[in-house]
Amino acid sequence: MTAMTVNARPVDFDMDPDTPLLFALREAANLTGTKYGCGTGDCGACMVLVDGEALRSCLVTIAEAEGRFITTIEGLSRDRSHPVQQALVAEQAIQCGFCTPGIAIAAAALIRRNPDPTAEQIREAIPNLCRCGVYPRLVQAIQRAGRVARRRETISAAPAPGIDPADAARAVPGMRVEDAVPDDLGSD
Numbered sequence: 001m002t003a004m005t006v007n008a009r010p011v012d013f014d015m016d017p018d019t020p021l022l023f024a025l026r027e028a029a030n031l032t033g034t035k036y037g038c039g040t041g042d043c044g045a046c047m048v049l050v051d052g053e054a055l056r057s058c059l060v061t062i063a064e065a066e067g068r069f070i071t072t073i074e075g076l077s078r079d080r081s082h083p084v085q086q087a088l089v090a091e092q093a094i095q096c097g098f099c100t101p102g103i104a105i106a107a108a109a110l111i112r113r114n115p116d117p118t119a120e121q122i123r124e125a126i127p128n129l130c131r132c133g134v135y136p137r138l139v140q141a142i143q144r145a146g147r148v149a150r151r152r153e154t155i156s157a158a159p160a161p162g163i164d165p166a167d168a169a170r171a172v173p174g175m176r177v178e179d180a181v182p183d184d185l186g187s188d
């Protein structure tokens with residue numbers, strides 16, 4: 001068994017210790033918000049927070065993640081209220097959305113250590129590939145997320161998707177509504 005904390009819940013993976021964390025999260029924990037793009041560390045679609053640092057989960061084995069605190073896109077906030085999530089929606093910095101979870105994770109890590117990044121710092125800190133080319137809006141969104149994080153601005157909540165949270169979470173263990181995720185997880 002390989003034990004770690006995923007989205008504030010203790011998890012034991014009964015898998016080969018060399019299994020990439022990406023596959024454990026997607027195939028065993030059913031946290032499919034973390035995307036499999038290249039599998040070779042190039043695209044960033046698989047990024048998750050490992051002890052607060054944005055890492056490519058296709059390059060991290062579960063043995064290397066043992067005992068660490070993992071946050072996936074599902075755990076970034078319980079209600080899509082993380083400043084990065086709010087700003088990505090408000091700036092319409094999403095097209096197909098495949099790259100978005102990894103970008104949101106990388107941006108959350110950046111905003112946490114530097115809530116007022118320059119455009120250049122954003123380009124350096126967000127290596128993620130986006131085939132739809134959202135890069136210009138991404139800079140605006142991440143700077144706006146920083147303003148929200150610094151409480152210089154507020155963004156109205158995105159409209160609810162019209163799906164009962166219990167229905168949305170039914171097949172996703174990491175999102176079961178009875179499992180409390182701290183409100184401030186990854187958002188300060």
Ligand code: FES
Nearest residue numbers: 038039041044058
């Ligand atoms: S799937 Fe991990 S970097 Fe592309």
Ligand code: FES
Nearest residue numbers: 096099130131132
């Ligand atoms: S929004 Fe489509 S790959 Fe980035």
